[in-house]
Amino acid sequence: MKAYKDMSREELLSEKASLEAQYEEVKTKGLKLDMSRGKPATAQLELSNGMMDVLSSQADMTGEEGVDCRNYGVLDGIAEAKKLLGDMSEVSADNMIIYGNSSLNVMFDTISRSMTHGVCDNTPWCKLDKVKFLCPVPGYDRHFGITEYFGIEMINIPMLATGPDMDMVEEYVNNDPAVKGIWCVPKYSNPQGITYSEETVLRFAHLNPAADDFRIFWDNAYSIHHLYDDDQDFLLEILNECEKAGHPDMVYKFISTSKVTFPGSGVAAVTASKRNLEDFAKHMKTQTIGHDKLNQLRHVRFFKDMDHMREHMRKHADILRPKFEAVLDVLDRELGGLGIGSWTRPKGGYFISFDAMEGCAKAIVAKAKEAGLVMTGAGATFPYGIDPEDSNIRIAPSYPTPEELAVAAEIFVLSVKLVSIDKMIA
Amino acid sequence: MKAYKDMSREELLSEKASLEAQYEEVKTKGLKLDMSRGKPATAQLELSNGMMDVLSSQADMTGEEGVDCRNYGVLDGIAEAKKLLGDMSEVSADNMIIYGNSSLNVMFDTISRSMTHGVCDNTPWCKLDKVKFLCPVPGYDRHFGITEYFGIEMINIPMLATGPDMDMVEEYVNNDPAVKGIWCVPKYSNPQGITYSEETVLRFAHLNPAADDFRIFWDNAYSIHHLYDDDQDFLLEILNECEKAGHPDMVYKFISTSKVTFPGSGVAAVTASKRNLEDFAKHMKTQTIGHDKLNQLRHVRFFKDMDHMREHMRKHADILRPKFEAVLDVLDRELGGLGIGSWTRPKGGYFISFDAMEGCAKAIVAKAKEAGLVMTGAGATFPYGIDPEDSNIRIAPSYPTPEELAVAAEIFVLSVKLVSIDKMIA
Numbered sequence: 001m002k003a004y005k006d007m008s009r010e011e012l013l014s015e016k017a018s019l020e021a022q023y024e025e026v027k028t029k030g031l032k033l034d035m036s037r038g039k040p041a042t043a044q045l046e047l048s049n050g051m052m053d054v055l056s057s058q059a060d061m062t063g064e065e066g067v068d069c070r071n072y073g074v075l076d077g078i079a080e081a082k083k084l085l086g087d088m089s090e091v092s093a094d095n096m097i098i099y100g101n102s103s104l105n106v107m108f109d110t111i112s113r114s115m116t117h118g119v120c121d122n123t124p125w126c127k128l129d130k131v132k133f134l135c136p137v138p139g140y141d142r143h144f145g146i147t148e149y150f151g152i153e154m155i156n157i158p159m160l161a162t163g164p165d166m167d168m169v170e171e172y173v174n175n176d177p178a179v180k181g182i183w184c185v186p187k188y189s190n191p192q193g194i195t196y197s198e199e200t201v202l203r204f205a206h207l208n209p210a211a212d213d214f215r216i217f218w219d220n221a222y223s224i225h226h227l228y229d230d231d232q233d234f235l236l237e238i239l240n241e242c243e244k245a246g247h248p249d250m251v252y253k254f255i256s257t258s259k260v261t262f263p264g265s266g267v268a269a270v271t272a273s274k275r276n277l278e279d280f281a282k283h284m285k286t287q288t289i290g291h292d293k294l295n296q297l298r299h300v301r302f303f304k305d306m307d308h309m310r311e312h313m314r315k316h317a318d319i320l321r322p323k324f325e326a327v328l329d330v331l332d333r334e335l336g337g338l339g340i341g342s343w344t345r346p347k348g349g350y351f352i353s354f355d356a357m358e359g360c361a362k363a364i365v366a367k368a369k370e371a372g373l374v375m376t377g378a379g380a381t382f383p384y385g386i387d388p389e390d391s392n393i394r395i396a397p398s399y400p401t402p403e404e405l406a407v408a409a410e411i412f413v414l415s416v417k418l419v420s421i422d423k424m425i426a
Numbered sequence: 427m428k429a430y431k432d433m434s435r436e437e438l439l440s441e442k443a444s445l446e447a448q449y450e451e452v453k454t455k456g457l458k459l460d461m462s463r464g465k466p467a468t469a470q471l472e473l474s475n476g477m478m479d480v481l482s483s484q485a486d487m488t489g490e491e492g493v494d495c496r497n498y499g500v501l502d503g504i505a506e507a508k509k510l511l512g513d514m515s516e517v518s519a520d521n522m523i524i525y526g527n528s529s530l531n532v533m534f535d536t537i538s539r540s541m542t543h544g545v546c547d548n549t550p551w552c553k554l555d556k557v558k559f560l561c562p563v564p565g566y567d568r569h570f571g572i573t574e575y576f577g578i579e580m581i582n583i584p585m586l587a588t589g590p591d592m593d594m595v596e597e598y599v600n601n602d603p604a605v606k607g608i609w610c611v612p613k614y615s616n617p618q619g620i621t622y623s624e625e626t627v628l629r630f631a632h633l634n635p636a637a638d639d640f641r642i643f644w645d646n647a648y649s650i651h652h653l654y655d656d657d658q659d660f661l662l663e664i665l666n667e668c669e670k671a672g673h674p675d676m677v678y679k680f681i682s683t684s685k686v687t688f689p690g691s692g693v694a695a696v697t698a699s700k701r702n703l704e705d706f707a708k709h710m711k712t713q714t715i716g717h718d719k720l721n722q723l724r725h726v727r728f729f730k731d732m733d734h735m736r737e738h739m740r741k742h743a744d745i746l747r748p749k750f751e752a753v754l755d756v757l758d759r760e761l762g763g764l765g766i767g768s769w770t771r772p773k774g775g776y777f778i779s780f781d782a783m784e785g786c787a788k789a790i791v792a793k794a795k796e797a798g799l800v801m802t803g804a805g806a807t808f809p810y811g812i813d814p815e816d817s818n819i820r821i822a823p824s825y826p827t828p829e830e831l832a833v834a835a836e837i838f839v840l841s842v843k844l845v846s847i848d849k850m851i852a
């Protein structure tokens with residue numbers, strides 16, 4: 001395939017005419033396709049339907065420590081849920097608090113608590129002139145949404161193939177006491193699918209923050225969400241590394257079963273040092289009478305142990321893998337060699353990240369929408385919704401059927417080509 | 427029975443000797459009884475076991491608006507849950523947001539949001555020099571815990587037989603712009619079991635707050651929790667009254683099914699004006715990916731409608747009623763006419779409130795504990811845990827078996843008598 005930059009103006013115009021004809025034809029079909037959200041497909045939900053049977057009216061709903069899970073009591077989670085989610089999080093059950101249905105909610109509450117009450121008896125952030133967060137970009141829009149909501153200044157940190165640019169992270173964290181946190185999706189990152197390298201994790205663990213209340217917000221949302229059984233990324237366990245480096249309190253780790261069982265009806269958890277967990281618990285005992293223990297028990301009875309959960313994740317992978325490959329096939333075939341975009345090939349997670357030519361992302365997303373394909377809004381992967389290069393587009397292939405995906409990917413590449421040519425001949 | 431105040435010192439000393447003998451005998455039994463918490467008994471939990479069967483692996487988990495309740499989507503609750511809990515709350519489904527498992531959590535988050543972001547675009551409370559809340563006393567310790575946690579100054583408002591002393595409430599609310607809220611349990615109040623009179627509700631609706639962001643926190647925790655089928659309290663619906671009085675935004679109403687189905691695994695909701703709900707939703711859309719829709723659906727499928735929920739509450743009443751009566755029988759028989767205490771006779775809710783002679787509550791609770799009976803800590807029913815008269819004790823008869831309750835009530839009255847005599851002869 002000849003790169004667009006090597007084409008003459010005439011060649012580009014001729015290419016454009018042909019693409020426009022294809023585009024107009026697609027438009028007449030009145031399609032309604034959606035690649036905007038990391039939403040499991042119906043077939044994935046079916047995998048967990050059995051969880052609806054493990055607690056019946058006849059079931060013993062007593063936890064292994066003798067707690068009647070139908071009644072009040074137990075603030076930080078039943079023992080067996082701590083064990084299972086501790087295994088999922090690769091830490092001891094002692095380092096866990098089990099929460100409700102949404103890890104995002106736990107992160108939000110953590111920031112909210114830091115605003116009103118401070119971190120481990122430090123000054124509440126609402127009393128400080130300036131609070132800053134580092135935001136590896138592209139990243140997860142809902143993380144950025146939380147810090148924006150609380151008026152926290154967000155600083156873009158470029159993502160490299162190894163994770164965030166650690167030179168920049170160290171520079172900020174070790175010198176600026178206003179920097180209180182960093183958002184991380186360390187494994188199969190949203191949206192690039194990058195897993196932080198061992199060196200990156202070690203550099204995180206060895207940060208020397210200017211602020212005592214600096215915390216790494218380690219959102220391990222895709223910890224066991226591999227696409228391939230024999231080709232998986234490995235992420236160093238950070239809690240242990242922080243402890244070894246003498247900074248046991250520097251990290252909060254968040255996980256949930258939202259994309260393991262049912263989004264919205266899963267179980268979330270925080271992994272942290274004893275001191276941090278006490279800080280969480282102090283807040284929690286005023287905030288709530290406790291989380292849904294029956295749903296915790298339901299998860300444990302369904303999975304039994306980590307081996308069964310891993311087995312379950314293989315079934316998710318079998319559904320997701322062909323979808324990722326379908327999109328990547330179209331990208332390779334249609335855009336390979338054109339020099340008008342690059343994309344990632346994740347081994348897990350929920351997204352493919354696409355970088356268009358500078359200044360083209362918004363126009364591509366608009367073009368796709370016109371033909372019936374909804375993408376994540378351009379800019380969404382950056383703080384304040386502003387991608388300085390207007391280049392990044394997140395592709396979420398999980399929800400559509402493979403057939404829909406093939407069509408969706410075709411619309412996407414058509415849109416990329418058309419917008420790129422327009423840019424080049426402008 | 428001769429009142430203690432009419433007894434001679436010798437009579438009191440002789441009575442004391444006899445009581446002490448009984449007390450020592452009870453102590454040797456090494457009992458472990460608990461009347462400290464409004465916790466449903468196991469027999470009550472069994473009533474809802476059927477809810478565990480309505481969503482099986484074979485069930486259609488699609489909501490009536492076509493939403494797959496197993497997946498992401500729907501921030502403010504599925505339509506049928508809004509309808510059911512709207513009926514429970516006596517308002518339209520349009521005035522509802524359905525939350526997670528704990529109404530306390532919703533109240534906490536509401537205060538937290540008011541601190542960091544303000545109420546309906548008013549100044550965030552954390553930026554004000556002083557924020558005050560009115561606290562009808564005795565009241566619910568966890569309400570007071572929330573306002574204390576956020577450093578809000580709490581002002582005691584005496585409870586009368588008709589509800590809070592409305593002269594005082596009007597005086598504070600209509601004149602002091604620092605007064606931002608009042609905690610209310612308007613029906614079968616915690617701990618007295620008082621239901622606010624029609625006049626009280628109307629006076630609430632006609633408040634003219636000095637602060638634009640004053641809100642009534644109307645925790646209707648026991649709205650359908652009657653003890654008697656033919657002798658129920660009636661509470662005027664306040665949202666409607668506030669609207670009629672021209673103050674539609676002045677009240678937030680909270681409900682939950684914690685004591686209808688399973689505590690900790692129920693569904694909570696807020697009832698409020700459109701404007702207030704938008705304020706809630708703005709926060710919520712950053713805070714969470716949505717609440718547990720499967721649990722909402724489970725509740726709706728189990729109850730079907732309000733008639734069935736009322737029928738279900740009659741079964742709760744059949745279990746609770748004899749327990750209340752057992753305690754009241756002992757109080758009547760053992761303390762009637764002695765002039766050393768008074769108590770309420772609620773027609774619903776979870777508590778009986780006991781007022782001892784001034785300065786005796788702490789000692790009574792300690793005395794009971796020594797004999798193996800745990801009561802709610804004296805003072806817990808007041809802000810900061812300080813009962814200025816050291817008089818009020820909350821009795822929670824729901825959890826123990828009737829047999830345990832009979833013994834527990836005997837220990838309690840023994841403790842009341844002993845401490846009262848000590849006070850009188852001191």
